[in-house]
Amino acid sequence: MTSEAVPPAVIIRAAQPADAPVLARLRYEFRASEDPVVEPEADFRARCTAWMAAQLAPGGSWRCWVADAGGALIGTAWLQLIEKLPNPVAEAERHGYISSVYVEPRWRGAGLGSRLLSAAVETCDREEVDAIILWPTERSRTLYQRHGFSVRDDHFERRGVHGD
16 A cells, blocks of 8 residues: 555444445455456346345344445455354354455555454454354465464364353
């Protein structure tokens, strides 16, 4: 990120259903940069916008945070809280699944990915999540390691503070 490209004050806030069209664009940009696209962009964005708007409605198991630079959404992080089966041991009964941590390329290097990830991890800590799972890109591995995630076979895992 160049000094002349410093964003205005960027806030990290909870996403709202009205953010879904921009979130769908960010999701497309993220995934299309990682793997070959097999669906026309317009079709994907329409399908994804509907799904995201529904997931962001109150009462859902998904949460999302955005990096908002003066009304322009430039980054995102998604978290799904997954209920576990009840158990009789000292172990929290939810998992967290973090997905689509993405910052537009021109804003990378300003700590926004870290701030977005922190919002999701702090929510997991408050809600007594047992373990958080995710699938990193090659580029994002060090970000997750700095936040306490470690390699476990085919995924990263971070044990929650309440899972001891």
